[in-house]
Structure formats: C-alpha cells, structure tokens
Amino acid sequence: MSHPSNIFPLKIDGVHVRKRGKVLLSDISLALGGDLTTVVMGPNGSGKTTLMRLMHGLERPRQGSLQWAIPNEQARSQQSFVFQTPIMMRRRVSENLRYPLKLIAMPKQEAETLVEKWLSLTGLSGKEKLPAQFLSGGERQKLAIARAMITKPQVLFLDEPTTNLDGQSTKEIEALLATVKADGTCVVVSTHDLGQAKRLADQVIFLNKGHMCEMTAASQFFKKPLSRPAQQYLDGEIVE
Ligand SMILES: Nc1ncnc2c1ncn2[C@@H]1O[C@H](COP(=O)(O)OP(=O)(O)OP(=O)(O)O)[C@@H](O)[C@H]1O
Ligand SMILES: [Mg+2]
Structure with a gap:
C-alpha cells in the first residue's frame, strides 16, 4: 500500500469547541499531514482528548472549520482511535x-x-x-x-496509551508504534510521559486551558519551547 496519509492532510482553522457553556478549545488553527508523529502535550484538563476527538470527527466545531483533504466522513472511516478502555x-x-x-x-x-x-x-x-x-x-x-x-488506518489516534503501564510494557507499545509509523501511518498521540514524548515525537502540539500555545518541531520543543506554559511544563513547574 502507498503512503496515503501524505496526501490526506488536515486543516483546522479558527476552531472553538464549547460544551455546556464551557469553552473546551479556543481558536485552534493547525495543519497536519504526512507520516509524522504528532505528540499532544499539556496539563490535565488542557484539552488534549478533546482536540484528538475533534480531529477524528467526534466533536463538532462551534466556530471555524475543520477539513480533511477528502470528505470528513470518508477520512474518519480510514482512521482509528485508541480510547483508554477500548x-x-x-x-x-x-x-x-x-x-x-x-x-x-x-x-x-x-x-x-x-x-x-x-x-x-x-x-x-x-x-x-x-x-x-x-x-x-x-x-x-x-x-x-x-x-x-x-x-x-491512515491516521491512528492514541489517547495516553501507556498510562499505568510499567517500563517494559511501555517499551513494547512504543515498538509497536514504530512499526505502525514505518508503515506510513500518521500517528497522533497524547501523553504525560516526557520520555515517551521525546522518543516518539516529530512535532509537538502544546495545549494549555484550551488554547494551543504552540506546534513545534520536536527537536526545537525539547530544547527550547516557544511558549512560557510549555517551558514551565517541561521544567516540572505548575503551568499558569
Ligand atoms: N462533555 C463535557 N462537558 C463539559 N466539559 C467537558 C466535557 N468534556 C470535557 N470537558 C472539560 O474540558 C476540559 C478539557 O478536557 P480534556 O479531557 O480534553 O482534557 P485533557 O487535556 O485530555 O486532560 P487529561 O490530561 O486529564 O486527560 C476539562 O476541563 C474537562 O472537564
Ligand atoms: Mg485526556
């Protein structure tokens, strides 16, 4: 099979997600594609799960647009989402x-x-x-x-796939993800595990309080992130 994810990028433009009067995501704009692994990081409640659900078509944007290069329904049928108890x-x-x-x-x-x-x-x-x-x-x-x-699938979403797992299981799962990536699948994964983020990421999306603080190449992000919240997070401080 070819590497179709290369030709099925995602564009999100000015998207807001609200639920029960609460703003879950605010003014998100980004483009995603290729066989890059994107790691979604940020404190608890910052919107990581919501962003991935949005990408996969499980959350509707209230404002703004979300478009895969093929019709969204068709794109979704070529994606998989690993939930926490799946x-x-x-x-x-x-x-x-x-x-x-x-x-x-x-x-x-x-x-x-x-x-x-x-x-x-x-x-x-x-x-x-x-x-x-x-x-x-x-x-x-x-x-x-x-x-x-x-x-x-062309795109694989994983929401904190190794929470509560020990080093050995984590290693095995990361090895599986490497196979998947070598097959040309675009992987989007959220994690709180900094070591894992460093091992997996080609690029990092950092969220804080529903805002996207940055989307940065991994080499840059782990050396010096662009935003102060990300810097605080990497330093192990409370993110403001
Ligand atoms: N259906 C909902 N109605 C109202 N608020 C919601 C709903 N779903 C999520 N939220 C809120 O939206 C915010 C973002 O949630 P989300 O699960 O996306 O965060 P997260 O970054 O994945 O957090 P964690 O690291 O704890 O998994 C949280 O404050 C959460 O309580
Ligand atoms: Mg979550």
Missing part, C-alpha cells in the same frame, strides 16, 4: 482482532492471516482463546492498538 472484555483476544475486519467485510482467509500477524507482533500468540478480561493491563493495551492497526 476492548471488548468478554470476547476472546482473537475475536477482538477479527471484529474490525468483519466490519470491512474482509475475506476470511485474508483476515485470519492478519489476525495471526498481529497476535505475533503483540506477543499475544498462545492467548488468542482467552477472554480479553483475563489479560493484564499492558496486554490489553497492546490488543487495543493491534485492533486499531489491523485495518491499516
């Missing part, structure tokens, strides 16, 4: 992986090959018959990522 706990591991392929009516043989491939990539081979609820936290998260990746 898997079907009562279903077997293998059924969790098969499910998205069923939705796109992939022929069975082809689907089984992919299921095998992702069981192996996630180190879950041998556990395919277990109901997902028996998996450990790290294994569940790997299953969630595999389930999101198995359809080869």
Whole structure:
C-alpha cells in the first residue's frame, strides 16, 4: 500500500469547541499531514482528548472549520482511535482482532492471516482463546492498538496509551508504534510521559486551558519551547 496519509492532510482553522457553556478549545488553527508523529502535550484538563476527538470527527466545531483533504466522513472511516478502555472484555483476544475486519467485510482467509500477524507482533500468540478480561493491563493495551492497526488506518489516534503501564510494557507499545509509523501511518498521540514524548515525537502540539500555545518541531520543543506554559511544563513547574 502507498503512503496515503501524505496526501490526506488536515486543516483546522479558527476552531472553538464549547460544551455546556464551557469553552473546551479556543481558536485552534493547525495543519497536519504526512507520516509524522504528532505528540499532544499539556496539563490535565488542557484539552488534549478533546482536540484528538475533534480531529477524528467526534466533536463538532462551534466556530471555524475543520477539513480533511477528502470528505470528513470518508477520512474518519480510514482512521482509528485508541480510547483508554477500548476492548471488548468478554470476547476472546482473537475475536477482538477479527471484529474490525468483519466490519470491512474482509475475506476470511485474508483476515485470519492478519489476525495471526498481529497476535505475533503483540506477543499475544498462545492467548488468542482467552477472554480479553483475563489479560493484564499492558496486554490489553497492546490488543487495543493491534485492533486499531489491523485495518491499516491512515491516521491512528492514541489517547495516553501507556498510562499505568510499567517500563517494559511501555517499551513494547512504543515498538509497536514504530512499526505502525514505518508503515506510513500518521500517528497522533497524547501523553504525560516526557520520555515517551521525546522518543516518539516529530512535532509537538502544546495545549494549555484550551488554547494551543504552540506546534513545534520536536527537536526545537525539547530544547527550547516557544511558549512560557510549555517551558514551565517541561521544567516540572505548575503551568499558569
Ligand atoms: N462533555 C463535557 N462537558 C463539559 N466539559 C467537558 C466535557 N468534556 C470535557 N470537558 C472539560 O474540558 C476540559 C478539557 O478536557 P480534556 O479531557 O480534553 O482534557 P485533557 O487535556 O485530555 O486532560 P487529561 O490530561 O486529564 O486527560 C476539562 O476541563 C474537562 O472537564
Ligand atoms: Mg485526556
């Protein structure tokens, strides 16, 4: 498959998101595309989840425009979003992986090959018959990522994929993300883990109180961010 994310950039222009009278995102403008990994950072409640939901079409802009290079509905069908508790706990591991392929009516043989491939990539081979609820936290998260990746989306959103996981699981998940990225997928990931942000990011979006303080190349951001809130955040201070 080609690298379609290169030709499906996203443009957000002057977008505000409000809910129940509260401004969740304020005047966001940015462009996204290519096979770059974008890390979304910012304090709790700064709007990271909301921004990613907005990009994926789960939040409606109140003002401003959001446009993928293809119709938004079509763009969304070629994306995956890994939420924090994303898997079907009562279903077997293998059924969790098969499910998205069923939705796109992939022929069975082809689907089984992919299921095998992702069981192996996630180190879950041998556990395919277990109901997902028996998996450990790290294994569940790997299953969630595999389930999101198995359809080869053009864009993969992950909302704090390694919260509560230990170093080993985190490392394995980052390795999975590297495979995904090498396949040409555009990855957008939020994290509070500074080390992880440094390892993954090509560019960083930094949010504070619903405002986008900056969107900066990772090399620059981690050396010297452009905004004071980001500087405070990197210094481990309370962000104002
Ligand atoms: N449906 C809603 N109605 C009202 N306020 C909401 C709603 N959803 C989110 N918020 C508020 O919007 C703000 C941004 O939330 P969001 O979840 O995007 O932050 P976040 O940066 O992802 O935070 P965290 O790091 O804690 O995950 C928060 O103050 C939150 O309470
Ligand atoms: Mg969040």
